[in-house]
């Protein structure tokens with residue numbers, strides 16, 4: 001029986017490793033490198049305990065808690081405690097994202113492209129593919145955990161002792177494992193790769209938001225999210241192992257559930273209901289734009305809701321933050337408010353930066369969809385009819401531009417409206433909205449880079465995700481410590497006015513928009529010249 | 535009148551020449567068969583003709599216009615069925631057909647319904663649930679219900695059952711009767727034989743033979759099956775006789791057209807019991823080319 005179910009799992013695992021022999025090492029090394037680089041940066045920035053203690057007092061406020069998790073060891077803020085507090089959760093979320101992408105790639109995508117069918121026709125067990133995918137993912141996350149842990153320890157930093165370092169790595173690895181399993185479950189529920197991916201990323205975001213609400217409000221809510229468990233390992237402070245082990249246990253349980261669901265469904269089918277079909281197309285579908293929008297409609301709406309919720313969850317902690325600042329006298333002394341701005345307002349630009357970079361994900365997905373369609377050989381149906389390449393690419397670009405406006409508006413308004421509702425003094429919604437819209441030119445520049453890649457380097461469009469992740473780290477780290485000015489200037493997000501602290505810089509915005517337009521135009525030229533195909 | 539013409543069409547992917555000097559010409563009202571084994575370059579030629587791939591060298595025109603520069607204008611009068619029909623999993627067949635018809639710029643409701651009925655397609659199903667044959671039907675219904683002047687069909691029947699293949703052939707004949715031109719790529723020889731006026735055979739990116747079916751048969755002569763009272767020991771040495779094979783007591787061989795008279799006289803000297811003659815099938819014609827050049831590439 002086991003033979004029937006799992007035969008060939010070993011060979012399939014090796015095959016997955018072989019297919020991803022470049023992709024997986026890049027992921028792992030990026031995490032190790034980013035972690036080590038941050039640890040080294042922390043040491044360089046804060047030379048003694050006084051300096052660290054000073055920053056600790058600004059870190060305990062609810063906005064920071066919502067963003068990076070509860071601060072353990074704030075009373076004795078060692079380099080280790082600082083690292084675990086400020087970096088662990090964010091890195092864990094990206095590790096989770098890695099797992100989502102890799103699992104979907106080897107389960108639902110392969111299934112949709114008919115590759116699983118071919119594999120199944122060989123003497124291979126029914127569950128072998130899911131089992132092999134999870135096996136590889138667990139392995140990847142274990143290697144990631146060990147390498148990160150050992151590298152941190154090897155830095156030989158006083159407060160980063162061996163156990164804490166290994167736990168730090170293990171917390172990252174465990175997050176990767178649980179999201180690998182959850183994604184494997186989503187891959188069984190949905191009917192296709194796209195919706196499985198949407199569902200998985202949705203769960204990742206939900207886990208983050210639930211944890212944020214829980215961390216700020218109620219401990220019990222935080223325990224509903226696996227990310228809440230991870231931060232409760234209190235790495236480098238109390239080194240509590242069992243939440244991490246519990247996460248691994250949950251990963252195994254969900255992995256089992258994924259396999260069970262896989263064993264009781266037909267190939268190509270899912271569990272979520274599919275609606276009965278229409279015989280005729282609605283007039284809204286009947287154009288390249290209509291088609292492009294229709295293909296992304298569900299994802300678009302889901303992202304729009306998520307952006308509002310994300311903004312709202314940041315907004316909801318503004319009230320807590322206000323009372324927190326009022327309570328702590330020490331804070332009043334340490335952080336002299338900038339003239340004319342409340343302490344709460346001073347946090348707005350950082351929150352906006354994080355939110356708009358997240359909002360850029362659906363924006364880029366919208367324009368990159370045209371490349372996905374090309375890879376799936378569906379573009380020729382459109383280009384083979386009376387549709388020009390400009391009109392085709394333009395349709396996807398237009399959706400992307402609309403998405404940039406909608407997503408960022410919703411995030412800004414979510415933050416503004418909820419903050420206004422929860423704060424005693426009230427909150428300037430218009431200011432929040434302006435702060436969000438200030439990021440539009442930067443997002444357009446990212447669209448420009450994407451169109452440029454689509455036009456000239458179609459095989460390398462994935463590079464844009466690397467650039468976005470890079471931007472995130474640069475901006476996020478830049479807001480935590482004073483990185484040199486030029487580092488931020490390597491990404492469009494480094495050219496945005498920090499409203500309300502700064503005036504809106506029209507010249508900067510116009511230059512950024514012009515660059516975006518130029519990139520887009522050059523991209524279109526390339527798209528009109530090249531072969532269409534895989 | 536020439537509808538479609540290529541001259542010295544060459545397409546390179548890196549160093550690999552997928553097409554190497556392809557010349558074909560489709561006239562008005564003609565059904566032009568484009569045959570060759572898998573990987574010969576049929577789909578690549580068609581993609582160049584549709585302006586989806588850019589030719590490395592050579593010219594290609596449809597309706598006298600350049601296929602790359604005037605793609606959109608040309609496509610208003612062209613209907614295309616790709617070799618691998620990939621559709622959007624979350625749209626229904628009916629929605630896709632409507633979309634395709636609209637993108638070409640036509641609108642023929644009654645023809646759409648008629649074709650859906652003839653091809654026995656359920657347009658309310660999501661494309662995800664369609665088999666290869668059903669996806670092909672969707673593309674065929676969309677293509678055939680449009681009022682195009684040129685139909686470009688890339689192996690359109692490879693997933694259809696014999697019954698549906700018949701429906702397809704009827705549709706092609708109807709289109710031809712209306713004066714439409716059709717470029718039909720295929721590796722199914724019987725299909726091409728039944729439908730096409732002219733044929734081009736492509737192999738490894740080169741056109742190795744082309745002309746009307748009659749001309750091509752002329753090249754290969756006639757197949758004879760002969761049973762005689764006395765054995766014919768020296769048949770192999772007779773001029774114009776090739777490929778002798780033993781077939782249940784009789785001999786089957788191929789005779790060059792110009793030597794036919796002479797060969798029949800020779801054979802009759804041995805007392806004919808049975809004699810059958812047939813034009814060679816395209817299959818035999820095809821096989822001869824493979825034998826001639828060694829490694830073939832599977833059909």
Ligand SMILES: Nc1ncnc2c1ncn2[C@@H]1O[C@H](COP(=O)(O)OP(=O)(O)O)[C@@H](O)[C@H]1O
Nearest residue numbers: 533534547552571572573574575576577578579
């Ligand atoms: N985009 C591409 N890049 C590289 N090689 C290709 C590409 N498209 C097709 N080929 C190659 O060109 C040859 C012709 O392919 P194709 O035209 O699809 O053949 P056919 O349709 O006759 O079966 C094949 O050897 C194929 O591998």
Ligand SMILES: [Mg+2]
Nearest residue numbers: 576577617689
């Ligand atoms: Mg082909």
